[in-house]
Amino acid sequence: MIRYALTCDHEHEFEGWFGSSDDYDDQQARGLVECPVCASKQVRKQIMAPAVTGTKRTVKDIEPAKMQAMMMEAAGRIRRHVEENFDDVGDSFASEARAIHEGRAEDRGIYGQATPKEVRELVEDGVPVAPLPGEPPKKTEVN
Template sequence: MIRYALHCEAEHQFEAWFGSSADYDDQSARGLIECPVCGTSRVGKQIMAPAVAGTRRSDDPQAMARMQAMMMTAAREVRAHVEANFDHVGDAFAREARAIHEGSSEKRDIYGQATPTEVRALKEDGIPCAALPAVPPDPESLN
């Protein structure tokens, strides 16, 4: 895992974890990294000092596995909360989010599917939306 200090075009600063620098490059190229404050995908790395590992061995060689398990549990919990408490609107997400924002539809929390173009248009118009975490694999089925 690698942690990057990031910033968006509006100079909001935040951090994100990636499996590798190649994962960051791939996600950045596909516009998948978003500012948690304004939602723009125009995000870049900040200058930061590298974290150099010392020669001392870790007291806990399983720390990375525990961290990954914790992140997968959090992703499952977030997704379960949304699915249990928000209205699923399917592929009408962009249309319904816009209607709620404009006041022509009942104000409520929703989730569904939208194309990258629809998401970009919502964000450009100041309509908040965010991607749900992917469904992590069941820890019992991992090897």
């Protein structure tokens, strides 16, 4: 496995794991590598230092509570980005996502609600969908 630091044309930074550098090149050529934030397919590798392993390796464990807080923060940022930049199509998400995929509707980011059956059918038909992170609990609701 090889890990690449990637960035899109909107300067969103993320990482991707590939079986080999050829796998990355193949997926990139077929338009399968895209930004998880904005779905841009204009993705490039960042300059990275090689991973060097040795006999002494120190890794600081992140406390579970801190890890959970980091994950909730990231999920909240994703949700806010989607709500601020995508169209809310409500319960017509499945039909609108299919129409966009088939070229019958304007290509744009959308979010909304779909039943588990609708989501399963979209995935089976190759329509790219992903669940939107839930709203993080309000600080007043957390211990």
